[in-house]
Amino acid sequence: MSIQVILALAVFVGAYILIATEKVPRVTVALVAAALMIIIGATDERGIFFSQDSGIDWNVIFLLLGMMIIVGILQQSGVFEFLAIWAAKRAKGRPFVIMVMLVVITAVLSAFLDNVTTVLLIAPVTLLICDRLNVSPVPFLIAEVMASNIGGAATLIGDPPNIIIASRAGLTFNDFIVNMVPIIAILLVVFIGLCWLMFRKQLSFDPTMVARVMALNERETIRDKILLIKSLGVLVLVVTGFILHSVIHLEPAIVALLGAGLLVLITRLENRKIFADVEWQTLLFFAGLFIMVGGLVSLGVIEAVGQAAIEAVGDNFFAAAAGLLLGSAIFSGIIDNIPYVATLAPLVNDLVQAGGPAAEPLWWALALGSDLGGNATAVGASANVVVLGIAMRNGHPISFWTFTKYGLIVTAVTVTLCLPYLWLRYFAGG
Amino acid sequence: MRASDLQSSFPMVGRDTTAVQAARIIAAQDLAGLVIADRAGAPSAVISAVDVLGLMVPGYVVDDMSLAGVLDENAAEEVWDKAGQHTIGDLLDDDGVRKYELVRVDADDTILEVAARMADARAQIALVNGPLGSPAQFVTLPVLMDSIVTFCAPADAAHADA
Numbered sequence: 001m002s003i004q005v006i007l008a009l010a011v012f013v014g015a016y017i018l019i020a021t022e023k024v025p026r027v028t029v030a031l032v033a034a035a036l037m038i039i040i041g042a043t044d045e046r047g048i049f050f051s052q053d054s055g056i057d058w059n060v061i062f063l064l065l066g067m068m069i070i071v072g073i074l075q076q077s078g079v080f081e082f083l084a085i086w087a088a089k090r091a092k093g094r095p096f097v098i099m100v101m102l103v104v105i106t107a108v109l110s111a112f113l114d115n116v117t118t119v120l121l122i123a124p125v126t127l128l129i130c131d132r133l134n135v136s137p138v139p140f141l142i143a144e145v146m147a148s149n150i151g152g153a154a155t156l157i158g159d160p161p162n163i164i165i166a167s168r169a170g171l172t173f174n175d176f177i178v179n180m181v182p183i184i185a186i187l188l189v190v191f192i193g194l195c196w197l198m199f200r201k202q203l204s205f206d207p208t209m210v211a212r213v214m215a216l217n218e219r220e221t222i223r224d225k226i227l228l229i230k231s232l233g234v235l236v237l238v239v240t241g242f243i244l245h246s247v248i249h250l251e252p253a254i255v256a257l258l259g260a261g262l263l264v265l266i267t268r269l270e271n272r273k274i275f276a277d278v279e280w281q282t283l284l285f286f287a288g289l290f291i292m293v294g295g296l297v298s299l300g301v302i303e304a305v306g307q308a309a310i311e312a313v314g315d316n317f318f319a320a321a322a323g324l325l326l327g328s329a330i331f332s333g334i335i336d337n338i339p340y341v342a343t344l345a346p347l348v349n350d351l352v353q354a355g356g357p358a359a360e361p362l363w364w365a366l367a368l369g370s371d372l373g374g375n376a377t378a379v380g381a382s383a384n385v386v387v388l389g390i391a392m393r394n395g396h397p398i399s400f401w402t403f404t405k406y407g408l409i410v411t412a413v414t415v416t417l418c419l420p421y422l423w424l425r426y427f428a429g430g
Numbered sequence: 431m432r433a434s435d436l437q438s439s440f441p442m443v444g445r446d447t448t449a450v451q452a453a454r455i456i457a458a459q460d461l462a463g464l465v466i467a468d469r470a471g472a473p474s475a476v477i478s479a480v481d482v483l484g485l486m487v488p489g490y491v492v493d494d495m496s497l498a499g500v501l502d503e504n505a506a507e508e509v510w511d512k513a514g515q516h517t518i519g520d521l522l523d524d525d526g527v528r529k530y531e532l533v534r535v536d537a538d539d540t541i542l543e544v545a546a547r548m549a550d551a552r553a554q555i556a557l558v559n560g561p562l563g564s565p566a567q568f569v570t571l572p573v574l575m576d577s578i579v580t581f582c583a584p585a586d587a588a589h590a591d592a
Contacts, residue, residue, distance in 0.1 A: 124489075221500060
């Protein structure tokens with residue numbers, strides 16, 4: 001092993017530790033690690049900007065940018081708050097029915113918006129509804145963030161790891177719909193049952209509070225009807241563009257950018273509002289990660305590990321998928337699933353290239369494990385951290401262990417259910 | 431003219447002061463902010479009146495302003511009742527609220543020195559250092575501005591005549 005490889009591995013491991021411990025902002029870690037990879041000579045400008053294997057994945061960066069712009073404009077319409085209050089009123093103030101409706105709304109929204117945006121939209125209105133019902137919002141907030149992590153796994157755009165997997169594996173929006181939606185729908189039904197078991201004792205129903213919920217005027221949340229129509233129209237067009245990929249031959253990133261451009265053009269909002277929800281730090285974090293992992297790819301480290309994995313797996317791809325699913329769930333519960341998937345994606349790519357179509361389910365195992373594993377602990381996903389912060393600010397603190405005791409149950413059940421799905425769907429016939 | 435010529439007493443609140451009590455003080459004396467006393471009763475920081483207002487509004491409405499409209503008048507009354515439960519301590523513990531460090535000036539500092547320090551710190555109030563154990567005295571922005579305007583007035587008049 002050369003000095004260059006040892007240094008690159010040291011940078012990589014050091015960056016992972018710093019990202020996991022959150023002592024330093026993750027974007028700083030990723031960018032410094034990327035710079036060190038360049039200084040070591042592990043990569044160069046050609047590798048960084050133009051290589052499909054070891055460079056920045058521009059499809060991922062621009063798909064995220066486009067969706068952030070679209071969602072940022074759409075959320076200003078107030079439609080999500082309208083939906084949540086409407087649902088609470090349809091449930092006639094019964095806490096568990098409200099929880100089920102909010103869980104379903106959150107999961108469906110998460111399939112099309114990023115999870116952090118979804119919980120940022122749903123948490124305040126949940127606090128309002130719980131305030132009116134005079135019940136603790138803690139079970140609702142925990143259920144919603146978990147529903148967000150489950151629902152986000154359903155589509156290509158629902159969770160950043162899926163975007164990375166889709167780009168690296170060449171998978172389309174429809175591939176995700178066909179392969180992920182069935183299991184996610186099952187998991188959502190099971191999750192609602194788990195909510196009943198875990199939270200039913202905390203959901204006392206007081207009929208005298210119903211009138212307070214029914215008095216909420218959801219129409220007041222719609223601030224700009226024209227904006228709502230325009231932004232929903234563009235979102236429908238963008239999703240249609242994703243679905244018609246095989247016909248129009250446009251990459252998801254291009255579809256999202258075209259949609260964002262169209263929305264900017266027809267809404268004519270000021271720049272401050274258009275770019276308010278673009279998380280530039282997240283985009284830079286992704287760029288830094290791609291350079292850091294690209295350094296290992298350029299030096300042949302990933303290929304060597306991939307070769308070892310190919311020999312270890314042989315043709316037992318179900319065992320590999322099970323290991324990848326469980327390992328990804330455990331890792332993603334402890335560390336950010338984005339750097340995890342950014343590192344694993346080239347490795348899985350090597351396995352799939354060597355194994356052919358029989359090994360393709362490994363991508364779904366990686367996606368399911370890394371997406372669902374985020375529920376395991378309070379720090380397993382960015383959305384969890386955001387919800388804990390909102391709960392704390394509003395006087396309903398949720399401790400790390402309170403979240404984690406529910407998270408471990410939900411993760412164990414949902415990930416375990418993925419095993420028979422993978423077996424029946426991809427391996428039982430062979 | 432020195433800082434000691436501009437100084438006056440200023441209401442201070444502690445961690446246990448409720449949002450409603452703080453709001454009453456602000457409203458009664460038309461203040462732009464409040465001085466926070468530490469546990470020993472010594473002035474330690476300044477918060478703006480807007481942050482006290484934020485303390486009275488439910489956090490979920492601050493996070494998502496579209497929710498303010500969905501509550502009717504009866505619900506709003508309950509909201510104000512609940513506001514009384516929050517204290518200045520909650521505000522100090524909130525990382526999202528900016529706590530201004532108290533600007534300190536000496537009693538013999540000139541108006542220019544006081545103005546420079548307050549402008550640099552973007553402070554609306556400055557604590558005048560005094561003898562240990564004496565009541566805290568402050569220079570406020572309106573009093574300081576009034577003094578500056580008084581000094582500037584003759585020059586302005588001369589400029590206008592020219």
